[in-house]
Structures are given as structure tokens and as C-alpha cells.
Amino acid sequence: MxxxxxxxxxxxxxxxxxxxxxxxxxxxxxxxxxxxxxxxxxxxxxxxxxxxxxxxxxxxxxxxxxxxxxxxxxxxxxxxxxxxxxxxxxxxxxxxxxxxxxxxxxxxxxxxRAHHRLRAHERPLLDDGRIELSFALPEDCVELQLRPVVLMPRAAPEATSLQIAIDGKELAAGPVMIFGDRQLVRVPLERGSGTTVALRRISGNLPLWFDAAAVLAVDGSGPxxxxxxxxxxxxxxxxxxxxxxxxxxxxxxxxxxxxxxxxxxxxxxxxxxxxxxxxxxxxxxxxxxxxxxxxxxxxxxxxxxxxxxxxxxxxxxxxxxxx
Amino acid sequence: MAAISVRQLCVTFPGRWRKPAVQALLPLDLEVQPGAIVGVLGQNGSGKTTLLRVLAGLQDWSAGTATVLGRPPGDGILVRRVAWQPDGPPPLAMLNGREVLQWFGSQLGLENDLADARVDEWLSYFELQHASRRAVRTYSSGMQRRLLLAASLLGEPEVMLLDEPTSGLDPVGSELAMAALRQCARKGAAIVMASHHLLEVEQLCSDVLVLHEGRCALRGTLDELLGSGDRSLVVRGLAEDALPAIRAAITAHGGTLVRSEAQRQHLYALYRQLAVRPPSGTVPAVDHRGAN
Structure with a gap:
């Protein structure tokens, strides 16, 4: 001792x-x-x-x-x-x-706060072949964070615009723009607003790859x-x-x-x-x-x-x- | 049973790269009985420290046998029974003197209370109380040597292996060290000490081993080596006119008066008078209770 x-x-x-x-x-x-x-x-x-x-x-x-x-x-x-x-x-x-x-x-x-990694139900790529991805949303989330990998488009690059919907209901805040690789986009959510979140590409041509850490749901409370x-x-x-x-x-x-x-x-x-x-x-x-x-x-x-x-x-x- | 037994001991330091192997000890025999104090003398590099390191279990040997208290020197159980004091500074120099001794006490398996009591006694004996709260790195070399001696004596060892125990000590410290070692030997401890201080070896040791280039050049008791049949007489305080009568009396008994000189004080006595704290001379008498 x-x-x-x-x-x-x-x-x-x-x-x-x-x-x-x-x-x-x-x-x-x-x-x-x-x-x-x-x-x-x-x-x-x-x-x-x-x-x-x-x-x-x-x-x-x-x-x-x-x-x-x-x-x-x-x-x-x-x-x-x-x-x-x-x-x-x-x-x-x-x-x-x-x-x-x-x-x-x-x-x-x-x-x-706990940051939950959301996994897409489908292959996590938004491009010309797939314009919508959906994820299961944990309860008690108050923020969605998007940080996708941007891939090379076939034509001249044009920022991709995403419309976010919770249980099929589009957010009032309107679409978000993704124009850079790993660009962080924070989307505030109402607590307990739904169980599914969908990302729909509405314009632009940048293919977006949502890997394991690209979509995070942030809990409303923490230690x-x-x-x-x-x-x-x-x-x-x-x-x-x-x-x-x-x-x-x-x-x-x-x-x-x-x-x-x-x-x-x-x-x-x-x-x-x-x-x-x-x-x-x-x-x-x-x-x-x-x-x-x-x-x-x-x-x-x-x-x-x-x-x-x-x-x-x-x-x-x-x-x-x-x- | 001898406390230390060494038979045909050889130590060879292997060569490295282009450096040849070095034979530090050539076949060496040594037996040390309990209560004996053996002084190991020799020039620098003659193998004194190597011999002590072998006995302390720190150095492998290439041939022969060595046992300490009937066990191989490297046996872990001997750490508490055999004290080894190297020729160097004490460890843990960032701690103060008391803490260093307390640490040694804990390693020797002493209960804290007993260790603390012994620490106080040895600090007091070696006149280190005034510096006991100071970091050891600020000690002079003599104070560090006193502290190491105190650490060696803390566990009341059965065998003590001391490398230059009085090196750097002032005369008072040296006297204290010798008194403590004498008392240990009287209690039955076997002591082997390497030293260059011939006078101290002569005063303290019962046996002497002289090494030269790793070989035993001379070995025996002091009486055997220095002779003890004749008696010399040292008389002080004679009046000048008494000298012829004394000379005649000595001659009548077959002796020779070698020299007479005007009396003067010894430097040591003068030093003792000037010393701020004269040694108490009382070696702590601690018992073995609580020692594991």
C-alpha cells in the first residue's frame, strides 16, 4: 500500500x-x-x-x-x-x-445525448434509380442529423434537395439542400412525432450514399x-x-x-x-x-x-x- | 552451518560484439559463520562488488556453488533475511528520508507501527532526524549513506552484504556505522563488507579476504594475518622524567620501547569535541516482533 x-x-x-x-x-x-x-x-x-x-x-x-x-x-x-x-x-x-x-x-x-444510427430499409443510395429512402425512427428523438457521402453525378453537378417526411407527413420546414460531401444538416423534429422517417429526392443530381453514420437521430434528453x-x-x-x-x-x-x-x-x-x-x-x-x-x-x-x-x-x- | 558458503565460484561476464569476455571472479572459496564480519579488500575491479552481487542474488555465476543461509542466493525468501547495500545513492530520492525507510520497512513485511518505530530509532541513531522530512535527493552523500545503512539494518537481517558501507561518512557517522554493525554481529548476523578503509576493516572485521584480479590473494582472520602473539603497549600522560624507568622496565621484560613522543590530542578527539551532535553510541535494540 x-x-x-x-x-x-x-x-x-x-x-x-x-x-x-x-x-x-x-x-x-x-x-x-x-x-x-x-x-x-x-x-x-x-x-x-x-x-x-x-x-x-x-x-x-x-x-x-x-x-x-x-x-x-x-x-x-x-x-x-x-x-x-x-x-x-x-x-x-x-x-x-x-x-x-x-x-x-x-x-x-x-x-x-444518445445519437442513434439509423439504417435504411433499402440499399442506402439516393440516385436516379431510387429517389426515396426510409428509416425506422426511435422514440423521443428531437433532431435528425444527415451527413451523407456525395458521389460523382453523371452530368454537371447540381445540389440535391431532399424532402423529409415523418410517417408520410412532410416537415413544415421544407426541403434541405445537400451540396457537399459529409455536409452536416441538422433537422429539428418534434418529440415523438413518428416512427418512420423518409428522405425523398426532389431535385438535383448528386447521388447520396447514406452509410452507417450518415443518418443520426438525437434523443431529446440525456445524462x-x-x-x-x-x-x-x-x-x-x-x-x-x-x-x-x-x-x-x-x-x-x-x-x-x-x-x-x-x-x-x-x-x-x-x-x-x-x-x-x-x-x-x-x-x-x-x-x-x-x-x-x-x-x-x-x-x-x-x-x-x-x-x-x-x-x-x-x-x-x-x-x-x-x- | 555457515551463513554463507561459496565453493569454486567463478563469474564470467560474456563478451559482446568485439569485446572479449571478462573473468570477474576466478575459483573462489569462502565461508562466513554467523557473527563473523568479513572485510573484502582489493583494488578497484578486483571482484569485490561482483562477489557481493552474487551473494545478493543479483549476479549469475558461471561455475561453482554459492549458498546463503543454506539457500541459493537468488531465492526470494532471502530478500528479507539478507540485507544488501549497494555502493550508490538510495532509491526513491523524491521521497523524504522517513518515507524511504518506511517503504523499505513495508517491503520487509514489517507492520506499519513497528516499521515506524524502527524508522524513528534508526533515524535518531544515525542523526538524520533533523533531515527526515527533507527529500532524499537533497541529502549529502554521507547522509544518503547513513540512510542506506539504516535501511539495511531495519529488518534485523541475518546476513548483511555491504558495499563500501562507510564511504563518504564523516568520522562520527563511521563510528556509528561500525558500532551498529558490531552489535548486529554480536546478535549473530554474518556480515560481508567490501571496503577500501583499511583502518576500519582492521577495527571492525574478524576476517579479511583480499581479492586481486578476481582471485583470492589472501584470506584469514585478522589475528592470523597480522599476528597476535606479541603485545604492544600504548601509554599516555607520562611525565618526561619517568621515561628512563619505564624504558628499563620494558627492556627487563624483553620488550623494546619503539618511540616516545610529546603528547598531543588526536585529531579525531578534537573533531568529537567540536561535533555539534556527538554520537549517542546506543544502537537501537529492536526485537523481532511483527517481522514476518
């Missing part, structure tokens, strides 16, 4: 100033640019990178040449010499800081913003987990400066490089999506598995080395 406490406290010592910096960046960024999404990413990144680097710097077995590494390796039980405990300490510290950030950032994001924000930020613990798992795996070969560089690069890859679910989670949160209804579960499981696999590989390597 003392290892966990010391590791957690040490990570907090690094992560709390980083969180303060993150809050400042968030506040100044939103105030000066008027947009929140990029600043939310930066804010989540800072405490995670601080916790990660502090764990590597604090716990000697993460590097071959750290002060007293050999003494700690001899004294600690288990093949990974306390590195999982130090990782857990860093995760707890990062979780505390991310929760703080979530509290601060929750007023900046829209209320999270509180804080919960949505906290969930999105908590996904940022996965890059930390993967990073420290990688550091464990490489700890037999790396000196401390290189171990810190590797940890930093792993985190940058998972944030700027968008490897893993962390950036997508914050982006979805900033767009008002409720994460539990989004297909982000499998990327999260993949990240979790990558960290576990790295840890198991590290254990196997250590055991082999001991033999």
Missing part, C-alpha cells in the same frame, strides 16, 4: 500543476478563440502526460540506470518489481485530475453534462495505461532519459496521432454525443488489451531473464 500511496502522491505532485495549466489553457483558449474542442484535447493531455512521466521518473525499475533501481528490484516482490503498483498510482492521480478538469469543462460542452464530460475524460486514462505498459515492456533495455522519451512519444501518438480512442472520445463529447451509445467501446477494449498485453509480455521477458 505504501508503494501505491507514494506513487500516487508523486504523480499528483506533477499532475496537479499540469492540471492548473490545463485549466488556464482551456479558459484562455475558449475565451480567445470561441471554440472548445481543441482546448479540451490539450487540457486532457497535460495531466495525463505529467502523471505518466512522473511514474517513469519516480519508480526506479522503469529504467535500467535509475537511482537505486537494482535495490528496488531486489527488494520488491513480483516479476515487474512494483511497476504495476506505480502505474496504478499514476492512474489514480490522473483520474483525480481529469475529474477536476471534467468539472471545469462541463459548462463548455453541450448536453450529452448530465458532468457525467458526459467525466466519461470522455476518463477515456484518457487508456493512453496512460498503454504508455506505462509499454514502458514496463521496454524497462529492461532503456535508460531513464530514453524511457521518458518513449513515454512521451507514446502519448503523443495516442493524442495527436489519434491512435486509440482518447481524442475521439473528447471530440464526441464536445459535439454533444453520449459516449455509451457510441461505437467507441471496441477501441477502448483494444487499448486496454494493448496495455495488458504489454504488461504480460514484460512479465514473460522478466521471467525469462531471471531463468
Amino acid at each position: 505504501r508503494t501505491l500511496w507514494f506513487a500516487c502522491r508523486q504523480s499528483l505532485l506533477w499532475a496537479l500543476p499540469a492540471t492548473a495549466l490545463a485549466l488556464a489553457v482551456l479558459w484562455i483558449g475558449v475565451a480567445t478563440t470561441g471554440t472548445g474542442t481543441p482546448w479540451l484535447h490539450v487540457a486532457a493531455f497535460l495531466p495525463v502526460v505529467a502523471s505518466s512521466l512522473s511514474a517513469v521518473a519516480f519508480w526506479p525499475p522503469f529504467a535500467t540506470d535509475a537511482r537505486g533501481a537494482e535495490l528496488v528490484r531486489r527488494t520488491t516482490k513480483g516479476p515487474l518489481h512494483g511497476m504495476p503498483t506505480a502505474t496504478l498510482g499514476a492512474l489514480l492521480a490522473a483520474a483525480a485530475c481529469l475529474l477536476l478538469l471534467a468539472v471545469a469543462a462541463s459548462p463548455l460542452v453541450p448536453e450529452p 448530465p453534462r458532468l457525467l458526459g464530460c467525466a466519461l470522455a475524460f476518463s477515456v484518457w486514462l487508456l493512453p496512460l495505461w498503454v504508455t506505462l505498459g509499454t514502458a514496463m515492456l521496454l524497462s529492461r533495455w532503456l535508460r531513464q532519459p530514453m524511457a521518458l522519451v518513449v513515454a512521451g512519444v507514446a502519448l503523443v501518438l495516442q493524442s495527436l496521432g489519434q491512435v486509440g480512442p482518447a481524442t475521439a472520445a473528447v471530440t464526441l463529447c464536445a459535439r454533444g454525443h453520449w459516449l455509451l451509445t457510441e461505437p467507441i467501446f471496441w477501441p477502448c477494449i483494444t487499448s486496454l488489451g494493448a496495455g495488458v498485453a504489454a504488461m504480460i509480455a514484460a512479465m514473460a521477458l522478466r521471467a525469462e531473464h531471471r531463468r
